[in-house]
Amino acid sequence: MSTLTVLYAVLFYFAFVMLVGGTGYKCWVYARTPQPLKIPIPPAPTTRAGVVLRMLIEVTLFRALFRSNKWIWLFGWIFHVALLAVLLRHLRYFTEPVWGWVALIQPIGLYAGFALLAGLAGLWARRFLVDRVRYISAPSDHLMLALLVAIAASGLAMKYVAHTDIVSLKAFFLGLMVFDWRELPADPVLLLHLALVAILMIVFPLSKLLHAPAVFFSPSLNQVDDAREKRHAAGWSTQIIRVDRTRGA
Amino acid sequence: MAAFETPPLGEYPVIPLVREGAMAHSKPFVAKPEHQQGLGFPGELVPDWENVAVTKLGQLVSQSRGLQVFLDACVKCGACTDKCHYYLGTSDPKNMPVARQDLLRSVYRRYYTFAGKFFPWLVGARNMTKSVLDEWYSYFHQCSQCRRCAVFCPYGIDTAEVSMAARDIMDSVGVGQKYSNEIIGKVHKIGNNLGLPERALRNTLDGLEEDVKEETGVDVKFPLDVKGAEVLLITPSADFFAEPHIDGLIGYAKVFHAAGISWTLSSHASEAANFSLFIGNHDNLQKVAGRIRDAALDLGVRRVVVGECGHAWRVAYSFWNTLIGPFDFLDPRYPAPQHICELTYDLIQRGVLTFDKSANDDKVVTFHDSCNVSRGSRMGDAPGGQFRIPREIIRACVNNFVDMAPETIGEATFCCGGGGGLLTDDLVELRVKGALPRMQALQQVVQEHGVNYMAAICAICKSQFTKVLPYYKHPMDMIGSVHGLVSKAIVLKPGN
Ligand code: SF4
Ligand code: SF4
Numbered sequence: 217m218s219t220l221t222v223l224y225a226v227l228f229y230f231a232f233v234m235l236v237g238g239t240g241y242k243c244w245v246y247a248r249t250p251q252p253l254k255i256p257i258p259p260a261p262t263t264r265a266g267v268v269l270r271m272l273i274e275v276t277l278f279r280a281l282f283r284s285n286k287w288i289w290l291f292g293w294i295f296h297v298a299l300l301a302v303l304l305r306h307l308r309y310f311t312e313p314v315w316g317w318v319a320l321i322q323p324i325g326l327y328a329g330f331a332l333l334a335g336l337a338g339l340w341a342r343r344f345l346v347d348r349v350r351y352i353s354a355p356s357d358h359l360m361l362a363l364l365v366a367i368a369a370s371g372l373a374m375k376y377v378a379h380t381d382i383v384s385l386k387a388f389f390l391g392l393m394v395f396d397w398r399e400l401p402a403d404p405v406l407l408l409h410l411a412l413v414a415i416l417m418i419v420f421p422l423s424k425l426l427h428a429p430a431v432f433f434s435p436s437l438n439q440v441d442d443a444r445e446k447r448h449a450a451g452w453s454t455q456i457i458r459v460d461r462t463r464g465a
Numbered sequence: 466m467a468a469f470e471t472p473p474l475g476e477y478p479v480i481p482l483v484r485e486g487a488m489a490h491s492k493p494f495v496a497k498p499e500h501q502q503g504l505g506f507p508g509e510l511v512p513d514w515e516n517v518a519v520t521k522l523g524q525l526v527s528q529s530r531g532l533q534v535f536l537d538a539c540v541k542c543g544a545c546t547d548k549c550h551y552y553l554g555t556s557d558p559k560n561m562p563v564a565r566q567d568l569l570r571s572v573y574r575r576y577y578t579f580a581g582k583f584f585p586w587l588v589g590a591r592n593m594t595k596s597v598l599d600e601w602y603s604y605f606h607q608c609s610q611c612r613r614c615a616v617f618c619p620y621g622i623d624t625a626e627v628s629m630a631a632r633d634i635m636d637s638v639g640v641g642q643k644y645s646n647e648i649i650g651k652v653h654k655i656g657n658n659l660g661l662p663e664r665a666l667r668n669t670l671d672g673l674e675e676d677v678k679e680e681t682g683v684d685v686k687f688p689l690d691v692k693g694a695e696v697l698l699i700t701p702s703a704d705f706f707a708e709p710h711i712d713g714l715i716g717y718a719k720v721f722h723a724a725g726i727s728w729t730l731s732s733h734a735s736e737a738a739n740f741s742l743f744i745g746n747h748d749n750l751q752k753v754a755g756r757i758r759d760a761a762l763d764l765g766v767r768r769v770v771v772g773e774c775g776h777a778w779r780v781a782y783s784f785w786n787t788l789i790g791p792f793d794f795l796d797p798r799y800p801a802p803q804h805i806c807e808l809t810y811d812l813i814q815r816g817v818l819t820f821d822k823s824a825n826d827d828k829v830v831t832f833h834d835s836c837n838v839s840r841g842s843r844m845g846d847a848p849g850g851q852f853r854i855p856r857e858i859i860r861a862c863v864n865n866f867v868d869m870a871p872e873t874i875g876e877a878t879f880c881c882g883g884g885g886g887l888l889t890d891d892l893v894e895l896r897v898k899g900a901l902p903r904m905q906a907l908q909q910v911v912q913e914h915g916v917n918y919m920a921a922i923c924a925i926c927k928s929q930f931t932k933v934l935p936y937y938k939h940p941m942d943m944i945g946s947v948h949g950l951v952s953k954a955i956v957l958k959p960g961n
Pocket of ligand 2: 548549550551560561562565607608609610611612613614615624625880
């Protein structure tokens with residue numbers, strides 16, 4: 217077993233723990249933190265079912281963003297949908313036998329790789345070209361885009377420029393999942409791609425990537441507008457002590 | 466105060482280029498020790514205030530899922546950057562909602578996140594220093610907590626919550642804002658924002674009865690502290706004396722009179738406003754609201770109705786049930802609390818009120834949606850009632866009504882520029898500049914439709930516009946109460 221294989225095996229275990237454990241921990245913190253007052257933001261549904269629908273529309277179509285800014289919406293939406301397609305496409309490296317629908321979407325996944333890059337390019341261009349967005353961009357915002365672009369580019373490079381030994385790679389990951397380590401092909405582009413993905417997984421719970429789970433906990437989006445009908449109390453608002461004076465005349 | 470120029474109104478609204486530091490000089494007067502102490506805050510900057518502030522921040526974050534999510538989730542997409550009226554009116558980049566959040570987020574990151582602890586330069590994390598505090602004081606008092614940015618943020622990040630937290634932290638280290646804190650002190654002591662004692666209130670109301678009698682020949686009552694009345698009316702104290710607010714109060718009284726509903730004001734709770742919302746302090750929020758429950762119980766009323774006041778309606782609609790509920794002692798057939806517009810609208814629907822619209826024929830009316838009503842509450846049973854109901858009332862009272870551009874009303878309404886505890890003379894420059902987007906939209910309907918009257922249902926909006934309309938070359942009496950229109954058009958029968 218090469219040192220490299222051991223290194224990457226350990227790296228991916230760590231990355232997995234960070235991604236799942238770290239993000240899970242953050243979700244647990246969000247879930248446990250009370251929201252003492254009702255603060256839904258319109259258009260706020262008056263029923264639970266309405267809130268579910270609202271959330272669904274927000275996270276699939278980015279409705280608020282669409283209303284807000286068509287360019288950010290366009291680039292952002294393309295990026296996210298493409299990312300989803302690419303991730304699904306990658307399932308074939310982690311499943312044996314490959315599920316039928318995963319095989320079916322392989323060509324889509326390929327186009328998605330380019331769409332993903334295009335979306336990222338648009339988002340990144342805004343960070344330079346729009347003075348307001350330039351002002352609010354921190355180094356980490358640029359780095360995050362650089363990381364994603366590098367991941368996408370190295371991925372596409374393996375498809376179109378420097379093919380890698382996909383069979384051994386798949387054996388490596390299938391092995392990792394059952395703690396049966398297999399040799400990882402020592403292909404520079406592949407190693408780069410994998411290292412960057414691991415970094416992305418590690419920084420997920422430490423960075424703004426948290427927006428993905430956090431959106432579901434956002435009280436302005438997930439609260440039902442029923443403050444008058446149902447008495448809401450959580451956290452300090454459950455501790456309200458009220459001593460009524462005598463009643464009526 | 467330095468002289469400043471009223472921003473020019475172009476033909477179309479424009480998103481200005483960033484001008485760093487354009488409003489760095491703007492800051493309201495700092496509260497004196499006596500304004501602070503009545504509210505339970507230290508009188509001046511406490512020793513070791515940096516640690517006190519950071520600890521308080523941690524506490525607030527752990528007590529509010531909203532705050533925590535809002536501080537974590539922002540991806541700096543920039544969608545909100547052109548949504549704040551203060552950015553549009555001042556071009557100061559720190560008035561972009563995300564940049565305003567970052568003033569606090571940078572400190573949160575430094576002390577409470579891995580990235581900020583170990584790589585502060587990477588994520589823009591900052592230590593809590595005096596210059597940070599000064600910046601907070603300036604720019605968190607350039608946010609009217611109108612929540613417009615939250616409507617446009619993909620995660621619903623509500624800058625109002627962030628600025629409330631920042632103000633709460635500043636109060637906790639002894640740096641409060643004079644205007645808000647002095648007013649809250651008056652409510653605690655006397656029962657209303659103006660510090661109007663019971664006797665003065667009674668005189669004012671008696672005077673109003675005489676005025677209305679003289680004008681209409683009808684005995685419209687303005688009752689105070691009447692036990693056993695059906696309705697307790699909680700209204701902003703500005704309604705008792707300020708123009709054009711007072712026309713609204715007369716309107717409510719005429720509606721009650723025409724519908725034969727017995728009602729009363731309370732000298733104990735003679736204020737709907739609850740500025741504790743603006744300073745983000747829940748102890749004060751609850752204490753101020755508590756007077757209203759006391760009054761309702763003391764007077765033995767069956768309904769509580771709230772007058773035209775934006776943030777008061779947010780507090781009433783969204784928070785009262787939590788803070789001073791449940792209202793199981795009130796008549797379950799009516800929403801508790803009920804907005805005066807809901808009450809009037811309901812009476813109109815039932816055919817109880819008669820109007821002579823021609824009384825308002827001198828006016829072409831538009832309606833300014835107030836932010837706290839639009840984005841912090843609702844009216845009626847269905848979403849959007851807070852937009853529909855006031856307009857229905859206006860349409861019942863006037864012949865000429867037009868709306869301003871759709872992207873400037875409803876959920877997307879622009880703040881008047883004076884909300885959130887900023888309605889003070891020491892912030893006049895900010896108020897004038899922040900009114901720009903609204904003035905732009907108004908200008909358009911003035912030119913295209915001859916609008917000469919803008920109705921609103923918020924005491925702050927009414928005072929703010931009275932002040933800033935002249936800066937934009939409009940008469941200050943162009944702004945009025947919705948119930949001022951009702952008052953003009955309603956037909957009273959002397960008998961009832
Ligand atoms: S719209 Fe929301 S996520 Fe985007 S920059 Fe503004 S606050 Fe951040
Ligand atoms: S809440 Fe209103 S005033 Fe404050 S940042 Fe958002 S848009 Fe601006």
